[in-house]
Amino acid sequence: MNFEMIKAAAGRLDGHARQTPILSSPFLDEIAGRKLMVKPECLQRTGSFKFRGAWSAISALSPETRARGVIAFSSGNHAQGIALAAREHAIPAVIVMPNDAPALKIANTKGYGAEVVLYDRPGGESREAVGEALARERGLTLIKPFDEPLVIAGQGTVGLEIAEQSQDGDVLVCCGGGGLTAGIALALAETAPKMRVRPVEPVGFDDMARSMISGVIEKNDTGTGNICDAILTPQPGEITFPIIQRLCGPGLVVTEQEACRAMVLAWQHLKVVAEPGGAVALAAALFHADKVEGPTVTAVVSGGNVDPTLFAETLQRYG
Amino acid sequence: MNFEMIKAAAGRLDGHARQTPILSSPFLDEIAGRKLMVKPECLQRTGSFKFRGAWSAISALSPETRARGVIAFSSGNHAQGIALAAREHAIPAVIVMPNDAPALKIANTKGYGAEVVLYDRPGGESREAVGEALARERGLTLIKPFDEPLVIAGQGTVGLEIAEQSQDGDVLVCCGGGGLTAGIALALAETAPKMRVRPVEPVGFDDMARSMISGVIEKNDTGTGNICDAILTPQPGEITFPIIQRLCGPGLVVTEQEACRAMVLAWQHLKVVAEPGGAVALAAALFHADKVEGPTVTAVVSGGNVDPTLFAETLQRYG
Structure with a gap:
């Protein structure tokens, strides 16, 4: 698993996957207390980076x-x-x-x-x-969802695109099994070495953050029961974990409520649809700014496939 | 008012306005009965092409x-x-x-x-x-909202971007005073002469469609009372109307309900937020396909600034 595989994946994806833009809003910059750049992978085909x-x-x-x-x-x-x-x-x-x-x-x-x-x-x-x-x-x-080098290489192309837009600051990535996080970290280690990738997880499913601290793969107590369904995995991958351990900064953890508020702010100020699990990195940038470093931060919105009733209720509650 | 002004505007906008992507979904293609390309100007800074x-x-x-x-x-x-x-x-x-x-x-x-x-x-x-x-x-x-050559020139830069992605088919544009429609029509007349721009308006506010038929500027009976608030204007502009009359195909008219359904489909399949007035062109592409020509159609989603309660209620009703 190396950088050359990501470059090769980018070649195969050319003309098939979308190059997603970078979005920002002065209203979000104000909440985050720094320049906040959002990589909306919800705009990717099928509504997620997958x-x-x-x-x-x-x-x-x-x-x-x-x-x-x-x-x-x-x-x-x-x-x-x-x-x-x-x-x-x-x-x-x-x-x-x-x-x-x-x-x-x-x-x-x-x-x-x-x-x-x-x-x-x-x-x-x-x-x-x-x-x-x-x-x-x-x-x-x-085709495994994350613990597969060719899959990690594909997700890593998000990192190549981020490096074209920015070279500094923390890069916050929604983390389930770690395929997206590991791929982006590998890509940025070569193309934007000053950037630091940080996995972001929901409370109660912080297996990656805990594994990075203990140095061994830690499991979650349960696999369900959180609104962030897209990124609930029992434990880090065997391939993704060592990459993340080696290349990433400390993990961040957000509440379900913070994920929902980030989902509404993405709707309001960026005009994109995030699902709760796809909004945890944005939530960390907005509501845990004290744990983020640098004058700029990049947050990946990883997906936008959410049931309309849940979305409507969340808009009513936090909009 | 000419093409050179649009090129000059594009130069001034470079690095300040966003180049918005082109989005599509096989689900929307199926409803539209042809390849449907969406230009999401709701992703523009401030949430609209303006x-x-x-x-x-x-x-x-x-x-x-x-x-x-x-x-x-x-x-x-x-x-x-x-x-x-x-x-x-x-x-x-x-x-x-x-x-x-x-x-x-x-x-x-x-x-x-x-x-x-x-x-x-x-x-x-x-x-x-x-x-x-x-x-x-x-x-x-x-700074007038539409009947001003420099403003029309700026809106015309949307047309330059569309021409980079496609060269054929009808281009459906949400039409209030006609600044966006006229600008795109001027841009495409030079850069994609096979494309045909069509203004799209809400029922009861079809002043542009009626003016194109009669050949003189027609007024609407009223200026309010429709959910598509962003594109309710009393009559076509003095500058925009002759351009649209000369360059565009017949106007299309959609109902409020069709605009709302398009808003929900953009949310569901493209993961972008459209406001009702910003969704009328997409509604025409989806629900008036019989009045559109060619194997491909492009629809501009012109804006996404919508109150959360209205959006949530629309999602609940049509989602």
Whole structure:
């Protein structure tokens, strides 16, 4: 896993993934107490950065392997990324999703042309068992959501774009399994070495922040029950953790309420739609400014796939 | 008023206005029945395209005239554009606004550093009388919202950017006084002559569509009472109308409900925030596809400054 893989992924993504802009607002600068630059990956195809990693991985498969199709386990954003990337490669995609995933995410994954197989998460069914049987039967290639070098390389292209816009300050990244964080950190270590990447997680799911302190992979007590559903993972990845440990500054932790307020401020001042989990880095920039260093800060809004009722209620409460 | 003025405006805007991306979604393509490209000017600074015209006009003033300050009449988006452009030129800005303008627009205009003077619109007070007295007293330059060549030139830079992404099909533009429509039409006549610009208006405020048919400037019966507040103007401009008459295809008209549904679809599939008036062109592309020509269509989302309660209620109703 190295910088050259990110450059190669950028070449494969060219003309397929969107180069997202950098947005800012004087109102947000004022709250953050410094110049705040936002990288809105919610504007990426399928509404999250996950399309980059999905495209990177699928486009790198050999033609014969790729033609048999791919399979992924995902609560949503990775699924949509894989579904669209597979469709544009004209290959089958099977997505194994929990039956309690947000309705919008299931519908969108089907809408992008994938076959969705639901497993009974609340009932304790194993997605691995369900998925492995299917993969064996049909010769599908599993694309992991974060602990896969080709996926990390794709997410790292976000970092290449950030470095074109800025060279200084902390870069706050929403962190679940750490694929986006590790990819951006690898990219910036080469292209903007003065920038420092910081993983941001929701309270109660700060496995990465705690692992960075202890030096070993720490688990969360639970995997559900937080509004930031897109970035709830049980523990850091085996590949992502050592990269983040080596290259990143201390992790930041935000509350659900802070994530919701950031979601509303992104709506109000940047005119982009963030999902709660996609807004945690922005929340840290806005509401934990004392823990951030430098005259400028960059925050990645990682996704915007959120149910309309939840979004409307949040707007009513904090708007 | 010519193409060279738009090129000159683009030079003055470089590094100050944002180049907005082009967004699309397979879900929207399916509804529109063709490839649909969206130009999200809601992502422009101050949340609407109006910043372009404001910057263009203020940056073209002589230093002495500019230093005395500017004044504008506006229900909102032009006001915010003028306020921020003036602040970045370090000059005073006075905005004369109706006392029934959306609270968010008044607050934002003040937030960008302008002095807001409210006039009693429901009570029949004349904004011209209020504004002219102030302008005389302080030596302020009036920047009109649309019937001003330098403003039209600034809005025309949207057309230059569209031509970089596409060369074919109808280009649907939200139309109030016609500054954005005329500017884009002038730009595309030179840079993408196969494209055809179409003004889009809300039902009951189709003064431009009717004027194009009759060949003379037609008025609307009323100036208020529609959710698309950003684009309610009493009649086409004296400068904008002949340009639009000469260069554009027939006007399109959408209902308030269609504008609201387009607003929700932009939220859902593009992750951008449109205000109702800013969504009428997208609504025409989605729901009046039979009146649009060609395998591709471009729709400009002109702004995203909308009250949170209205947005939340619309999401609940149509999401």
